[in-house]
Amino acid sequence: MIVVMSRKATSEQINDVLARIKSMGYRPHLSQGEERTIIGIIGNERKLDPDQFTIISGVENVIPILKPFKMASRDFKSEQSIIKVNGVHIGGNTIAVIAGPCAVESYEQTLKAAQAAKRYGATLLRGGAFKPRTSPYSFQGKGREGLEILAQVKKEVGLPIVTEVLAAEDVDMISEYADMLQLGARNMQNFALLERLGKCNRPILLKRGMMSTVEELLMSAEYILANGNPNVVLCERGIRTFETSTRNTPDLAAIPVVKKLSHLPVIFDPSHATGRRDLVIPMTAAALACGADGIIVEIHPWPDEALCDGPQSLTIELFAEMMEKVAKIAAAVGRST
Ligand code: PEP
Ligand code: MN
Numbered sequence: 001m002i003v004v005m006s007r008k009a010t011s012e013q014i015n016d017v018l019a020r021i022k023s024m025g026y027r028p029h030l031s032q033g034e035e036r037t038i039i040g041i042i043g044n045e046r047k048l049d050p051d052q053f054t055i056i057s058g059v060e061n062v063i064p065i066l067k068p069f070k071m072a073s074r075d076f077k078s079e080q081s082i083i084k085v086n087g088v089h090i091g092g093n094t095i096a097v098i099a100g101p102c103a104v105e106s107y108e109q110t111l112k113a114a115q116a117a118k119r120y121g122a123t124l125l126r127g128g129a130f131k132p133r134t135s136p137y138s139f140q141g142k143g144r145e146g147l148e149i150l151a152q153v154k155k156e157v158g159l160p161i162v163t164e165v166l167a168a169e170d171v172d173m174i175s176e177y178a179d180m181l182q183l184g185a186r187n188m189q190n191f192a193l194l195e196r197l198g199k200c201n202r203p204i205l206l207k208r209g210m211m212s213t214v215e216e217l218l219m220s221a222e223y224i225l226a227n228g229n230p231n232v233v234l235c236e237r238g239i240r241t242f243e244t245s246t247r248n249t250p251d252l253a254a255i256p257v258v259k260k261l262s263h264l265p266v267i268f269d270p271s272h273a274t275g276r277r278d279l280v281i282p283m284t285a286a287a288l289a290c291g292a293d294g295i296i297v298e299i300h301p302w303p304d305e306a307l308c309d310g311p312q313s314l315t316i317e318l319f320a321e322m323m324e325k326v327a328k329i330a331a332a333v334g335r336s337t
């Protein structure tokens with residue numbers, strides 16, 4: 001159950017609600033966002049009567065939510081959320097495109113990718129400085145130097161930056177450079193990191209774990225929301241199945257499923273979902289046709305020389321082609337680019 005305090009609720013009224021929840025043997029969870037205060041009631045809420053709370057002064061609304069994810073659910077907020085990333089909207093009528101290299105390798109490579117991203121209509125630049133690699137001998141990213149390159153390229157090209165964070169202790173440092181923090185598939189259930197991201201002031205791109213269910217994805221989003229950060233965008237990036245012809249299996253049905261269950265925007269990553277350059281454009285088209293709010297795609301000026309994920313990275317020419325397709329599909333589904 002969630003108790004929504006009115007905008008004008010005083011701290012005494014909030015404390016009163018917290019005390020009452022405790023006195024009933026439940027644990028309150030306080031989220032004080034910029035707009036309003038929300039108190040989650042943790043415990044077996046089936047035994048609770050919402051009317052016990054609606055009568056308390058300062059309480060605007062009480063929402064009994066039996067789903068394990070609450071603030072992320074459509075029951076909590078029926079209208080679609082629009083997440084703003086330094087002025088760029090994700091989740092509205094416009095399809096958002098985040099493009100850039102898998103990893104920042106050099107200033108020249110990142111600049112060329114960013115210029116192409118901008119030229120063909122992407123609104124955000126991606127690029128990993130801290131890379132989660134399966135092998136400890138693979139390129140691990142340029143770390144802080146990579147962030148410096150991203151900052152320089154942002155100054156030159158003007159696209160806001162999305163970059164991955166691997167560790168809770170890096171959140172503040174990366175937030176100085178990035179406009180949006182990406183939490184990768186391998187860390188989707190890193191609960192300490194999720195809690196930390198809930199307390200940071202940057203929007204979060206939360207990727208679905210390769211072995212996670214939609215419900216688990218929404219529970220991870222709930223960690224961020226419940227810790228005070230309402231700005232979460234979800235990303236379907238393919239899951240592991242027995243199929244070997246693609247790197248992962250794009251679970252496109254998850255897109256309309258998530259949109260039904262949650263008000264949070266959901267975007268699609270055709271690069272990691274397939275691992276194959278030749279499949280990026282068709283799967284992008286399919287994802288947009290079934291309701292994705294945007295695409296995050298890997299592009300590289302010289303994919304054959306990429307230090308990371310070259311085989312799935314689009315050349316600049318193919319990216320231009322992808323963006324033509326995006327415009328056509330967007331128009332067909334009544335959206336714009
Ligand atoms: C990435 O975006 O480069 C990445 C590592 O993605 P994922 O976490 O989905 O594997
Ligand atoms: Mn990658």
